[in-house]
Amino acid sequence: MKYLCLIYDEESKRGTMPKEQMDAMMGEYGAFTEGIRKSGKYVAGEALQPTQTATTIRVRQGKISTTDGPFAETKEQLGGFYLINATDLNEAIQLASRIPSARTGSIEVRPIRVFDGQ
Amino acid sequence: MTGDVASNVRERIDALYRSDSRRVLATLIRLLGGFDAAEEAMHDAFTAALDSWPSEGVPENPRAWLISTGRFKAIDRLRRGARFDAALARAAEHLEAIASPPSDFDDDLEDDRLRLIFTCCHPALSADARIALTLREVCGLETEQIARAFLIPATTLAQRIVRAKGKIRDAHIPYQVPSRAELPGRLDVVLHVLYLVFNEGYSATSGDNVVRHDLSAEAIRLGRLLVELLPEPEAIGLLALMLLHDARRPARTSAEGELILLDEQDRSLWNREQIQQGLALVDQALASRRFGPYTLQAAIAALHAQAATAAATDWRQIVGLYDVLLRLENSPVVELNRAAAIAMHEGPETGLALVDAILARGELADYYLAHSARADLCRRLGRTQEAIAAYQRALALTTQAPERRFIERRLAELGAHLV
Known part of the structure; x- marks a missing residue:
C-alpha cells in the first residue's frame, strides 16, 4: 500500500534559520532518506522550491488562466514529499513521524488511491 | 416439534444476539477483512439460525456455528457475484484460504x-x-x-x-x-x-x-x-472512577430535578455495592504503581465515597492526591479543584486566595465553575456583595438549566434581586 507524505512547514522560518541549524536539518533529512531507502519502503521523494515560485493553473471554457502563487494561502506551506510503501496506516504513521519536519511543522499522510482493474 | 420448543429456541437466539453478536461481529471483521461484509454475514448467520435451529436443535457451540455460518454466507455472496466478476471469484477463493476457523x-x-x-x-x-x-x-x-x-x-x-x-x-x-x-x-x-x-x-x-x-x-x-x-492499571482506574461517580447519581438531583452538590447530598442514597466495587478497583490500580490521572481521580472519588459527611472527609489526603495529579496533568481545572479542597481543609480564605490567583491568569475567565467556586467561598466568608457578583458572572456563563436554577437559588438566598 502506497502513502504520500506531504511535508508542511513555515517557509518564512526556513529563510531566517541560522546556517548551523539549516545544516543540521539537511543532515537529518539525509539520514532519514538514506534509512527509508535502505528499508525498501521508499518510492520517491523531493523537496520543492518555495511557494513564491508557484504558479496555479486553471482551464475554464477552454482558456488557460495562470495565477502567481500557490493554490491556497496557508500558515504552513507544502515544502516537499515522500511517497512510501507501508503495510497499513499504522506503519505509515510511524514512518511519517520520523520525517524531521514532523517536529516543527506537519506531515499529511494520504493513501494512494488504486482504481479497479489497475 | 411443538410451538413451545420453537419459541424457546427463538428466545435463546434473541439472548445469544444480545450477549454474543458483538463477539461474532468482531471475529467476522477479521475473517472477512471489512466492517460491511462482516455485518451482512452476521445478520445472515442469525437468520440461518432462526431457520434451522428450531428443527435441527441448537448446536453445541452456538457462537462457533454463527461465525462459521457467517463466513460461508459471505463466501456464497461473493460466489453469486462472481458469475459476473472475476475479481470477486478471486476474493472468494482468497477468503476460503485464509478464513478457516482457527x-x-x-x-x-x-x-x-x-x-x-x-x-x-x-x-x-x-x-x-x-x-x-x-x-x-x-x-x-x-x-x-x-x-x-x-x-x-x-x-x-x-x-x-x-x-x-x-x-x-x-x-x-x-x-x-x-x-x-x-x-x-x-x-x-x-x-x-x-x-x-x-x-x-x-x-x-x-x-x-x-x-x-x-x-x-x-x-x-x-x-x-x-x-x-x-487489565492495565489506568483501565482499572477509569472503571473505578466511573463506578464511584455513578454511585452518587441517585443523590445528585432532587425529585424536582434540582442539582444537589456533593456536600449537601443525602449519602444514604449512594449505591454502596457500586462503591465497594470501585474501592476494590482503586486499590488494585494503586498497587500496580503504574497508575495515572484516572486512578488518581478515582482515589479522590474513593475518599469522598468513604466519608460519612462532607466535613468528615479526609481533605488533607485529597489535597495530596491533587498535588500528584497536578504534576501529571498540569491543568487549571485540576488546580481549581485542588483550591476547593484546600478551602475545605484550611478554610475559605486560603482557598479564595488560590482561586483568585487562578482567575487572574485568565485561562479560566470564561469557565462558570471558577466563578461559582469564588462565589461560594465569598459566601462562606460573609463577603455577600462579592459573592453576588461572582454568581452573576457564573450565571452569564452557563446555559445548562439545572446549573442556572442552582445559581439563581443561591442568589436569592443572598438577597440579590434577580433581573
Whole structure:
C-alpha cells in the first residue's frame, strides 16, 4: 500500500534559520532518506522550491488562466514529499513521524488511491 | 416439534444476539477483512439460525456455528457475484484460504474484541467518529439511539459512521491490537473515548435524560469489558472512577430535578455495592504503581465515597492526591479543584486566595465553575456583595438549566434581586 507524505512547514522560518541549524536539518533529512531507502519502503521523494515560485493553473471554457502563487494561502506551506510503501496506516504513521519536519511543522499522510482493474 | 420448543429456541437466539453478536461481529471483521461484509454475514448467520435451529436443535457451540455460518454466507455472496466478476471469484477463493476457523478459538475471539475496540478508537479517526463507531460497533447501540443521546440528527451520526468506516477501509487502518510499544498511547485514546461517553451521560442536563444516562451505563459496561480483556492499571482506574461517580447519581438531583452538590447530598442514597466495587478497583490500580490521572481521580472519588459527611472527609489526603495529579496533568481545572479542597481543609480564605490567583491568569475567565467556586467561598466568608457578583458572572456563563436554577437559588438566598 502506497502513502504520500506531504511535508508542511513555515517557509518564512526556513529563510531566517541560522546556517548551523539549516545544516543540521539537511543532515537529518539525509539520514532519514538514506534509512527509508535502505528499508525498501521508499518510492520517491523531493523537496520543492518555495511557494513564491508557484504558479496555479486553471482551464475554464477552454482558456488557460495562470495565477502567481500557490493554490491556497496557508500558515504552513507544502515544502516537499515522500511517497512510501507501508503495510497499513499504522506503519505509515510511524514512518511519517520520523520525517524531521514532523517536529516543527506537519506531515499529511494520504493513501494512494488504486482504481479497479489497475 | 411443538410451538413451545420453537419459541424457546427463538428466545435463546434473541439472548445469544444480545450477549454474543458483538463477539461474532468482531471475529467476522477479521475473517472477512471489512466492517460491511462482516455485518451482512452476521445478520445472515442469525437468520440461518432462526431457520434451522428450531428443527435441527441448537448446536453445541452456538457462537462457533454463527461465525462459521457467517463466513460461508459471505463466501456464497461473493460466489453469486462472481458469475459476473472475476475479481470477486478471486476474493472468494482468497477468503476460503485464509478464513478457516482457527483451533484456539476462544483466545482468538477475545483478541478480536480488543482488535475491534482499538480499531474503533484509532487516533487517525476524529474524536466524534471514535465515539460513534465504538457505541455502534462495540456496544451494538442503534444509530438512532446514539444520535438521540448526543442530541444530533440520526443522518449526521450515520454519515459520521459511514465516513469512519470508509477511512478504515481506504487508508488501511489495520485490525490489530497495538504492539507493546504503542500500547500506552493507544490505550489513552480508548480510555478517553470511554471517559467522554461516561461524562456525556453523567452530566446530562438537557434532552432525554433517561437515554443519556444509558450512556454512562454503556461506558461502565465497556470499561468492565476492557478491564477483563486488558487489565492495565489506568483501565482499572477509569472503571473505578466511573463506578464511584455513578454511585452518587441517585443523590445528585432532587425529585424536582434540582442539582444537589456533593456536600449537601443525602449519602444514604449512594449505591454502596457500586462503591465497594470501585474501592476494590482503586486499590488494585494503586498497587500496580503504574497508575495515572484516572486512578488518581478515582482515589479522590474513593475518599469522598468513604466519608460519612462532607466535613468528615479526609481533605488533607485529597489535597495530596491533587498535588500528584497536578504534576501529571498540569491543568487549571485540576488546580481549581485542588483550591476547593484546600478551602475545605484550611478554610475559605486560603482557598479564595488560590482561586483568585487562578482567575487572574485568565485561562479560566470564561469557565462558570471558577466563578461559582469564588462565589461560594465569598459566601462562606460573609463577603455577600462579592459573592453576588461572582454568581452573576457564573450565571452569564452557563446555559445548562439545572446549573442556572442552582445559581439563581443561591442568589436569592443572598438577597440579590434577580433581573
